[in-house]
Amino acid sequence: MYPDPKRRIAAKFVFIIGLFLMLLGSAAILGTMSGTSRVSVFTAFIFVIIGAVCAVFAIKLNRRSLYLFFAAFFIQVGFFLFLIALGIIAIPFSELWPLISVFAGLALIPAGWHRYHRLRSRYVVPALAFVILGCVLMLFSLKMVPFSFSQFIINWWPLLIALAGLVLVLIALSTSNGGKSGDPHP
Known part of the structure; x- marks a missing residue:
């Protein structure tokens, strides 16, 4: 026999509140360590909470792969911001922002696997494109190359167009060969 619908709703509500309190307590503990900024810890905490909520939606709803992408992305960003806030990563976010592209690429892999x-x-292919883009932008952000990003674009714009064309060709080939392997198209 199934439990009363009101009890199921109450149990879900208690679960979400409990998850929120666990994460809030963890963030408070981390925020009191080594004189970290509470605003930066709170920002990281918000990203982790959004990721956890998306993970719950991925489990409970039918459109799981989309929520799984957002869960993986927001949790990665949240933990990354925690590491910066705690001083474990000593480089400021203003120089590490291209990692957001890498996180988006890495979040596509479990979403595609789940689907x-x-x-x-x-x-x-898009996941690799995001990771490569983030790594290239990271080279310029950390000043690991002797020229600027704008100088790179001015000199190498034909290569960028060719790479964009290669990505589109790979995507087109993968979708046209999908029917031959017996895979149904979604």
């Missing part, structure tokens, strides 16, 4: 139960180029 198709294997790696598909429909998710892997």
Whole structure:
């Protein structure tokens, strides 16, 4: 026999409140350590909470892969911001912002795996493009190359167009060959 619907709703509400309090307590503990900024810890905490809520939605709702992407992305960003706030990563966020692109690429992998139960180029190619873009931008952000990003664009814009075309060709080939392998298209 199934429990009363009101009890199920109450149990879900208690679960969410409990999860929120656990994360809030953890953030408070981390915020009191080593003189960290409470605003930066709170910002990181908000990203982790959003990721946790998306993870709950991924479990409970039908559109799980979309919520799984957002859960993985926000949790990565939240933990990254925690590491910066605690001083474990000594480089400021203003120089590490290209990692957001890397996190987006890494979040696409579990979302695609969940949707198709294997790696598909429909998710892997954009994921690799985001990771590579983030790594290239990181080179300029950390000043690891002797020229600026604008100088790179001025000199290498034809290569960027060719790479964009290559990505589009790979995506087109992967979708046209999908029907031959017996995979149904979503």
